[in-house]
Amino acid sequence: MSNYGKAFALMRDAAQGPWRDYTRHTFVEGMKDGTLPRAAFLHYLRQDYVFLIHFSRAWALAVVKSETHSEMLTAVATVNALVAEEMQLHIGICEAAGISHEELFATPERAENLAYTRFVLEAGYSGDLLDLLAALTPCVMGYGEIGTRLASEATSEVYRDWINTYASDDYQGACKAVGELFDQALTRRIGEDFAASPRWDRLCQTFRTATELEVNFWQMGLTP
Numbered sequence: 001m002s003n004y005g006k007a008f009a010l011m012r013d014a015a016q017g018p019w020r021d022y023t024r025h026t027f028v029e030g031m032k033d034g035t036l037p038r039a040a041f042l043h044y045l046r047q048d049y050v051f052l053i054h055f056s057r058a059w060a061l062a063v064v065k066s067e068t069h070s071e072m073l074t075a076v077a078t079v080n081a082l083v084a085e086e087m088q089l090h091i092g093i094c095e096a097a098g099i100s101h102e103e104l105f106a107t108p109e110r111a112e113n114l115a116y117t118r119f120v121l122e123a124g125y126s127g128d129l130l131d132l133l134a135a136l137t138p139c140v141m142g143y144g145e146i147g148t149r150l151a152s153e154a155t156s157e158v159y160r161d162w163i164n165t166y167a168s169d170d171y172q173g174a175c176k177a178v179g180e181l182f183d184q185a186l187t188r189r190i191g192e193d194f195a196a197s198p199r200w201d202r203l204c205q206t207f208r209t210a211t212e213l214e215v216n217f218w219q220m221g222l223t224p
């Protein structure tokens with residue numbers, strides 16, 4: 001399967017049920033076969049723009065919580081990719097659909113959106129880089145898995161641009177870099193055998209909760 005590092009593989013296995021609900025959600029399957037209503041997609045995209053604002057803040061917090069230059073490099077590259085590329089993609093798609101940048105920026109934030117991003121930020125505020133990365137990885141890696149699978153399984157061209165963004169070598173490289181960051185940060189702070197650490201269960205729980213919040217985010221997308 002995907003090669004996003006050792007910690008991610010272990011955490012995903014520990015959160016199997018929610019992980020499946022997240023990566024094979026009805027919303028995702030609707031993008032695969034093109035049956036997802038355009039209104040649901042645009043609603044999701046507008047919420048996702050707000051989501052990305054707070055996710056950029058969370059990755060900026062990862063710079064703050066870094067202890068090495070290498071950790072800072074990955075975190076800062078992610079902040080840049082988010083602000084300079086991913087948010088631009090949303091602005092472009094929405095503009096083409098007649099939603100101005102001003103209107104996009106003024107999108108009222110849904111509760112499911114708020115719950116997810118503030119959960120991630122709180123994990124980082126009160127914890128260290130490991131707590132923060134456990135909350136951030138489901139988002140990064142989940143879209144990596146979804147993109148790769150839909151690129152080969154999609155039976156419709158309707159959502160091909162979205163799929164290609166996350167299936168791209170660029171994005172897959174970013175997932176790999178985050179996986180390496182996570183493994184190295186764990187090894188540095190709690191040792192090579194990190195899954196045997198007393199902290200491991202709690203980190204897995206944070207990963208699982210973030211995964212459940214991703215499920216709720218897709219569900220919100222289906223209810224404009």
Ligand SMILES: Cc1ncc(C[n+]2csc(CCO)c2C)c(N)n1
Pocket residue numbers: 048051052055078081082086139140143214217
């Ligand atoms: C709800 C939701 N979950 C995940 C992503 C994907 N994503 C969020 S931040 C980021 C860049 C690296 O952290 C990526 C790819 C999204 N857009 N919306």
